[in-house]
Amino acid sequence: MPAFNRGCVVGEVSKLYRSALAVTEICWCLDLDGVLWLADQPIAGSSEAVKMLRAAGFGVRFVTNNSVPTLEQYRSKLGSFGIEIADGEVISSSMAAASLIAPGERVYVVGGAGLREAVASAGAEVVDSSDADVVAVGWARDFNFEIISKALSAILAGARFVATNDDPTYPTPNGLVPGAGSMVRSISYSTGVEPEVSGKPNRAISELLKQSVGSGSVMVGDRFSTDGLFAKRAGMPFYLVLSGVTKDVDPSWDPPPSKVASDLLTLVKGVLN
Numbered sequence: 001m002p003a004f005n006r007g008c009v010v011g012e013v014s015k016l017y018r019s020a021l022a023v024t025e026i027c028w029c030l031d032l033d034g035v036l037w038l039a040d041q042p043i044a045g046s047s048e049a050v051k052m053l054r055a056a057g058f059g060v061r062f063v064t065n066n067s068v069p070t071l072e073q074y075r076s077k078l079g080s081f082g083i084e085i086a087d088g089e090v091i092s093s094s095m096a097a098a099s100l101i102a103p104g105e106r107v108y109v110v111g112g113a114g115l116r117e118a119v120a121s122a123g124a125e126v127v128d129s130s131d132a133d134v135v136a137v138g139w140a141r142d143f144n145f146e147i148i149s150k151a152l153s154a155i156l157a158g159a160r161f162v163a164t165n166d167d168p169t170y171p172t173p174n175g176l177v178p179g180a181g182s183m184v185r186s187i188s189y190s191t192g193v194e195p196e197v198s199g200k201p202n203r204a205i206s207e208l209l210k211q212s213v214g215s216g217s218v219m220v221g222d223r224f225s226t227d228g229l230f231a232k233r234a235g236m237p238f239y240l241v242l243s244g245v246t247k248d249v250d251p252s253w254d255p256p257p258s259k260v261a262s263d264l265l266t267l268v269k270g271v272l273n
């Protein structure tokens with residue numbers, strides 16, 4: 001790990017979420033689900049690990065494919081774990097999806113409050129209608145037949161199909177539950193249309209992060225197909241933690257993780273000490 005360097009290039013996290021973080025830094029980019037927590041349950045030592053990184057002078061970004069929480073909800077949840085965040089430190093797949101939507105577009109949102117907030121912040125209009133310009137799909141606890149039908153009608157009528165992420169599953173303390181990809185794929189299957197996916201490992205979220213961090217940054221996550229490929233495409237080392245969806249390294253991964261640890265605290269202690 002290179003020494004921390006405040007050599008700066010003025011930038012911004014995104015035009016949607018103008019940030020107090022007006023510099024690029026060497027950062028630890030941390031996935032959230034499976035790294036800091038499992039649903040509402042903290043992973044032991046994760047907040048201590050974040051504090052150690054900050055004390056050592058590293059920037060931290062939370063780069064998540066979870067599209068459901070609003071920014072305030074992220075701030076509150078991280079705060080409840082003892083982690084205070086500055087504007088711009090959370091970069092979500094909702095923000096990435098919103099970066100693909102133009103002001104004034106009418107958007108049928110399938111997803112949670114975070115996706116609706118991001119779409120509205122892009123200057124688009126959230127509509128509950130099958131004559132939308134865009135269908136934006138994230139994780140939706142209330143996903144059902146009526147929603148698929150409305151999305152199908154809109155997309156077959158020419159609406160663009162934007163997805164926050166393609167994660168097949170979501171890790172909880174009680175095991176895996178369906179992820180946003182399960183909802184995205186059912187709409188894709190019924191329409192025969194492939195979505196433009198914005199979250200990790202895809203370009204839209206990479207663009208948001210690129211404006212915020214410098215070279216030498218690293219990505220920590222629990223899933224190769226999202227975090228690992230995201231790191232590869234961004235030219236960052238990938239540090240795998242086994243506290244989420246992945247229980248073992250798959251030898252077919254290219255490249256293999258630069259580091260593997262049972263959890264974030266073990267990883268950070270190993271790197272810093």
Ligand SMILES: [Mg+2]
Pocket residue numbers: 031032033034035221222223244
């Ligand atoms: Mg994860």
